[in-house]
Amino acid sequence: MTKIVNSWNDFDPLKRVIVGKADFSVIPDEEPATSEKVPVDSEMRGMWGPRPTETVEKANEALDRLAKELESRGVIVDRPTPIQWNQAMITPDFRAQSGMTQMPPRDILLTMGNEIMASANSFRCRYFEYLAYWPLMNQYFEEDPEFLWTQAPRPRLTDKSYKHNYYDEKISIEERLERTANLDFVTTEVEPMWDAADVLRLGKDLFIQHGLTTNRKAMEWFKRYYPEHRVHAVNFPGDPYPIHIDATFVPLRPGLIINNPERRLPEAQRKIFEANDWQIVDAAQPAHTEPPPLCYSSVWLSMNCLVLDHKNVIVEASEVNQLEQMEKLGMNPIPVDFRDAYAFGGGLHCSTADVYREGSMEDYFP
Template identity: 65%
Template sequence: MNWSPDKTQVKSWNEWDTLRHVIVGRADDCHIPPEEPALDAKVPEDSDMRGQWGRRPQETIDRANELLDNFADMLRKRGVRVDRPTPTDFSKPVTTPDCMPPRDVLLTVGHEILEATMSYRCRWFEYLCYRPLMQQYWEEDVNFRHEAAPKPRLTDEDYHADYLSEKIGIEKRLKWTAEKFFVTTEEEPLFDAADVLRFGKDLIVQHGFTTNLKGIEWLRRHFPDHRVRAVNFPGDPYPIHIDATFTPLRPGLILNNPNRRLPEEQREYFKKNDWEIVDAAQPAHNTPPPLCYSSTWLSMNVLVLDPKTVCVEASEIYQMEQMDKLGMEVVPVDLRDAYAFGGGLHCCTADVYRDGECEDYFP
């Protein structure tokens, strides 16, 4: 059945087919969470984020919301249906950082939206922001499958204490990443939705801080008709969320972060199916904006609107230039001042509907 704006339908099999319906996050009441194991392991030792928590300054919340609203309006003007989450009260004793990055929590695979387990304690309740929308989709689309992965216990057993020393240093971090020794243990299945990229029949999943091997195995058992493949990026000292590392743009073309290159043996799978993996352009900035958890590589955290059109953050001139050379029409979007609230253009959205069906790109 074709998509129509008057009828809710949930369906999205990949990262690039024509986008018709999307969720764009909000920054309302966003907090920097207090210290906890998995989150601390992600914050660089010299970061201005260390030791800071509490509600983010109101003027930064307002600015982030202004940018997110503008992004949502632009998408609406292009004919995309945009829904927004409902913020919950994040100042309660158990806090969650924000409801800005829907991509971290919600994994859309075909007609299903799956709530991830998450791996930070502070993000345990984040799915609640999306429950009103999930309920609405469920009422309106009889084919929609609303699923939730088992909520993890997130006891101390879930985290390697070794990662919690103040001064691990980059060298040791890189060694540990190369050895696939991450802050999370294999106590129970853990995954964040943003570690998963959808390539039709294949789900490509980053094994790192936020997704463990049991989480990947859980996904494999949950999606028996898919091939679930684990990937690693040894050059990343803080390996969380795949979408500033590996960015598919259209069938046959992926950008890879040149500092976090996919190892040769894992490239084979893509190569032998005629996929080209190109080094992404350098970010335009030397540092992330203040109080931002993410790296400057949010430059490649883009939202593909269709196989020829891509939204890129407006200050990322090198990334825009590269997209242009790769034959993509670029839609610049001002979002940098909202990065601190959970990431870039891919992070702050979650697919509800894209055209196209489940293809096998790796036959």
């Protein structure tokens, strides 16, 4: 019997990790939660169905490249068990035309010390995604006597979970920004809903983005479930599509965090970091002006890096500005060609979920 699961942050030495798989990925039909995620001018509007096979194969090649790089550095890599997502997802409360994918694992699994918890996602099409990770969870459960295998309270996702007519074809970026600033998102507050990728773990402190995928009730739920932690609700008023915090605010090592210069870190959070001598550095400009085709994410996946330890960090190979900045910040950037996986839900950090990092729960902001 060995200890398999342990992780309290995104920068202590990584020893074991889950890397997603793109098999059977589907672009989901519109539903109350997802229409917000697909920008009005996106080519993905109005199209749904299985993603083109060639793109799935290329994404899997990129994911395999990442897995190989990690393994060559002594990190154990686990992979989910793909599920055929091109089938209806039905519960007593809703029917979704299809599932989505088992990418990215970071959206679904939250590792807190010796616990891995499946999240309470607001997309109906992602309701059963956790199942792709259950064989791994079962393995960890059998092999690690301290592993806590947990599922957050499952939201019902009835029509009451969403604001109706929230989405309007004519909404401009300025109006979206106004909504972000006013904390006006598509989800309601009838039940806690959250994606694990909205949670930035820094030991005792959890910085959780309130946005299109995580609501306020989730913050309250986190406070009660983890009473020994400090929970900070964060809202970045410069983000017109606030989904997931890991292309916005990305720690590299204790005392150093890169910040998306367009999204405007709130003063309250800035003070917490600066009062504890953390350096907040504006991230380098992305090397690309557009995301790749059929991609949900922004060009800021440039900063969605995977930190291996306090020195080494994997950065997407074409992100030349980010690679250069890492060196200036005293990091050793390791380029991996990964852009073909972007359309499947994100970058290097998104596409992974922590299983084991050395270290324990620290208080970085005493």
